[in-house]
Amino acid sequence: SKIKEAYSLLADQASKEYWENSLMMRITRQPLYIKPNENAVVTGEYKNVLELEKGDIIIDCGAYIGDTAENYIRRLLGDCFIYAIEPFGDSFAKLEENIKKNNWKSVKAYHCAVGGSEGKTELHYSEDDFKMGITVGKVAGSCTEEVEVQTLDKLFGELPKIDYIKMDIEGQEVPALRGAAEILKHKAPKLMISGYHKVSDFWEIPILVKEMNPKYKIYVGHA
Numbered sequence: 001s002k003i004k005e006a007y008s009l010l011a012d013q014a015s016k017e018y019w020e021n022s023l024m025m026r027i028t029r030q031p032l033y034i035k036p037n038e039n040a041v042v043t044g045e046y047k048n049v050l051e052l053e054k055g056d057i058i059i060d061c062g063a064y065i066g067d068t069a070e071n072y073i074r075r076l077l078g079d080c081f082i083y084a085i086e087p088f089g090d091s092f093a094k095l096e097e098n099i100k101k102n103n104w105k106s107v108k109a110y111h112c113a114v115g116g117s118e119g120k121t122e123l124h125y126s127e128d129d130f131k132m133g134i135t136v137g138k139v140a141g142s143c144t145e146e147v148e149v150q151t152l153d154k155l156f157g158e159l160p161k162i163d164y165i166k167m168d169i170e171g172q173e174v175p176a177l178r179g180a181a182e183i184l185k186h187k188a189p190k191l192m193i194s195g196y197h198k199v200s201d202f203w204e205i206p207i208l209v210k211e212m213n214p215k216y217k218i219y220v221g222h223a
Contacts (some may be wrong), residue, residue, distance in 0.1 A: 006203035009210050011049075011217040014039050019220040023202050040221030043071065044166060044192040049219055054079040056163040059156060059189075061085050061114050061176060062219070065094040068166060081106045083156065087113035087147045088123055110155065112148040114167075116175035119149050151179030162189040165208070171197035174204050184212045197210050 003023070010016045018037040025033040039047040042069075054076050060068055063084035072080055084099075084107055086092045092111045098108050113121060123145045156162060162183055169174045171195050183189065193210065195201040206218045 002203040002207060006206040009026040009206045009218055011219050012039075015218070019202065022220070023067070023198070023199075026199050026202070037221030039219070040223045042075075043219060043223045045223075046069075046219045046221065049217070050190050050192075052076055052080070052164060057082045057159065057161055058082045058164045058166070059085070059152065059162060060166050061152075062166075062168040062170070062194075063109070064091050066098040066102075066104070066107070068168075069095075069104065070098075070102070073104065073106070078106065081108075082219055083108050083110065085110045085112060085155075087111070089145055089147075096221075098120070110150075112150045114152055114153065114155075114169065114176040114179060115149045115172060116178040118151060118154060120146055121149050122146050152176065153180055153182045157182050159187075160186045164190045164192070166192040168194040171201070173197070173201060174208060177205070177208055181212055184209070184216075188213055188215060191216070 003112055007016060007019065010019055014037050018035070021033045021035055025031060037047070041047050045051050052072065052075055056076065058072055058080055059099050060072070063069060063086040066084060069082045069084050072082055084095060086109065089111070092109065095109050098104070099109060105183070114121075115121070124143070165180070165183075167176055169176060173195070177184070177193070193203050193205055193209075209216050209218060
């Protein structure tokens with residue numbers, strides 16, 4: 001019933017076809033199901049619907065070493081401000097290095113995770129996967145790192161405007177969205193939410209976003 005509900009919430013036929021094919025690929029492990037959505041022409045944007053604009057205030061959750069921040073700066077010719085959030089210590093250190101090296105005056109870095117409530121959690125990873133396979137709050141991998149958890153409402157709820165939120169945070173998108181309930185309700189920023197980390201994200205994320213603010217229109221694709 002949730003799968004049917006999420007499918008019905010998608011805003012255009014191209015999104016529905018891409019979403020259905022992606023779900024079938026995850027269920028069957030058959031990559032031939034995947035066919036591109038031609039409206040997803042630029043990473044994080046959807047043609048004629050969701051586009052970055054000059055002057056945008058951007059929250060980048062899962063900023064890594066600043067690669068997405070660099071894309072936004074290039075795309076908008078530097079006319080934006082980015083709050084870059086990265087929980088993993090080594091990646092955060094490189095993010096700060098890149099901010100300094102590139103003189104990104106419009107990027108502010110935060111060393112924390114984002115979730116549904118404030119507190120602490122552990123990051124788990126393995127040395128032999130280049131520290132890219134990071135999970136939060138469960139045992140997976142031989143190495144651990146404790147990190148602060150903040151909600152987006154707590155960090156940024158007082159900002160007069162937020163234009164765009166990107167989340168690619170290793171399956172923690174649902175709790176992070178819950179921690180941004182007031183922002184989504186009152187500021188309704190454009191959202192780019194990764195929905196591939198868990199199969200349940202295919203239906204939980206669309207349903208949750210519409211529950212938090214029914215005015216959102218949901219499109220699915222990737223570039």
